[in-house]
Amino acid sequence: MKTMVKTLGVAALTLWGGMAAAADEVTLQLKWVTQAQFAGYYVALDKGFYGEEGLDVTIKPGGPDIAPAQVIAGGGADVVLDWMPSALASREKGLPLVNIAQPFKSSGMMLTCRKDAGIASPADFAGKTLGVWFFGNEYPFLSWMSKLGLATDGSEGGVTVLKQGFNVDPILQGQAACVSTMTYNEYWQIIDAGLSPDDLVVFKYEDQGVATLEDGMYVLEENLNDPAFAEKMVKFVRASMKGWKYAEANPDEAAMIVLDNDASGAQTEMHQKRMMGEVAKLTAGSNGALDVADYERTVASLLSGGSDPVISKAPEGAWTHAITDKALN
Amino acid sequence: MGWIVFAIAAWGLGWGLNIWLARLPRNRATGLAVPVIFGLTLLLIWEGVVRGFGISPVLLPAPSAIAVRFAASTGILWEDFVQTVLKGALSGYVIGCGSAFVMAVIVDRFPFLQRGLLPVGNFVAALPIIGMAPILVMWFGFDWQSKAAVVVVMVFFPMLVNTVQGLQATDNMQRDLMRTYASGYWGTLRKLRLPAAMPFIFNGLKIGTTLALIGAIVAEFFGSPIRGMGFRISTSVGQLALDLVWAEIVVAAIVGSAFYGGVALLEKAVTFWHPSQRG
Secondary structure (H helix, E strand, O other), rough: OHHHHHHHHHHHHHHHHHHHOOEEEEEEEEEOOOOOOHHHHHHHOOOOOHHEEEOEEEOOOOOOOOOHHHHHHHHOOEEEEEEEEHHHHHHHHHHEEEEEEEEEOOOOOOEEEHHHHHHOOOOOOOOEEEEEOOOOHHHHHHHHHHHHHOOOOOOOOOEEEOOOOOOHHHHHHOOOOOEEEOOOHHHHHHHHOOOOHHHHHEEEHHHHHOOOOOEEEEEEEEOOHHHHHHEEEEEEHHHHHHHHHHHHHHHHHHHHHHHHOOOOOOOOOHHHHHHHHHHHHHHOOEEOOOOOHHHHHHHHHHHHOOOOOOOOOOOOOEOOOOHHHHHHO | OOHHHHHHHHHHHHHHHHHHHHHOOOOHHHHHHHHHHHHHHHHHHHHHHHHHHOOOOOHHHHHHHHHHHHHHHHHHHHHHHHHHHHHHHHHHHHHEEEEEHHHHHHEEEEEHHHHHHHHHHHHHOOOOOHHHHHHHHHHHOOHHHHHHHHHHHHHHHHHHHHHHHHHHHOOOOHHHHHHHHHOOOOHHHHHHHHHHHHHHHHHHHHHHHHHHHHHHHHHHHHHOOOOHHHHHHHHHHOOOOHHHHHHHHHHHHHHHHHHHHHEEEEEEOOOOOHHHHHO
């Protein structure tokens, strides 16, 4: 009897101790494949920032045809990275996503065109074929075309839209006059493929006044009401932003960390270092908290979509400072 | 809760009704009613379960929501139908089956071609469409031509094999008889061997109808102008518009059944003499 009590007592203590040491699990769904666009999270993982907060983080890479909103709807992740237009559109469709942090201050999206396709300014777009990604990335483009008054359904005087895959072949093979590119990724793929910057004319969404907020962290509203989950997110945001600031200060090291975590082996050192340099320009200026003025600008841009607005009314409760207030102070 | 009860009640009612109908002497009306009641019961259960358990519309929309979306999007659905089915699948089907038929006749005429071409055709047929589609899109461009090319690749080999088989279906006695009538190669082909091959040819054509639709839709996942059933399905999934996805699926099901049914009706008319048609 005495041995039984002693054994049970030791077992209980071990379990209790075990539970205290067990880390909180968080699954993060990235918006695209493993690359320096997500350096902050990989740095936080490798450098132990998540571990210091007691978090056991699993990072799931995305890719073409993976919509982060779908993944979180199906319960495949606790927190996802998504662009704000896609998140707001999903919110309107019935998936209550809430922005808890915004590491990316500026937009890196641009439309890159061939000069020999006869394009020198947005006025030349009519009648041309323009490549666009879908799966949530088409909204800023559709907003811009609406603002320019160009129809995208292929009708007379509008533009022909091509669904771009995950490469820049349409512009290289002349199937499209322009393709959508990010300052940190596809633009350099075009340069690497042999076209020189003199052959190209580039339209940055920031310069055209149609930029929308990009990579932000989103969770489901009902989960935020659970204090344990909210506490987990506070720790996650704090560690992630620490990772981002480290990555901005040490871009080459961050690029190497991303490469180490790339299971596909498809990324190259040169491309990642270049990407990290460009991404650092976009995250600088944000400490992680969403700037409400930027949010309002994005919403206004999406609402002004003319006949085909991305969202039909101003969203409510689509963002919260509750997490960043606790995480960053 | 009420919706769950409704779903269970619909299930019980449908099941009971079908059992009663199945016990009646079999005629045209009961033959039609049983599958219709089964389908309706499934739809009612689906509706009840989705509403009763409050399943999110971004995961599984209710049939009523799909019907509403279908009615509201007939313009888009028609446009996609024209792009995928009429321009992509049908043209590829005609080219694929036509060229396979011609190739089969040539292979039959010159037996040495059979030994070389059939294994190569076998190999080409084994190539996965998911691998071929992006390559064909790169070669033929983003529009319907690459989708037709994918359909040709998918449909060619089954049609070729079936037609070759069919052309060998006549026996020596029949061919000898034609020879005694002083019929040459082409006469025998036209009057004896092709009619005898028709059951096999229609087999190939029916297989081709399903493959053509699959090929056209899947090929659109890899690059398309912003029209077409495959494009709409994949981008609507990305936009979480699942009700439109299901509406497209309904269209695909109707089109696929109609295509197959049309070919089957033609088969009935042409091969009226075959034991399988005399039922």
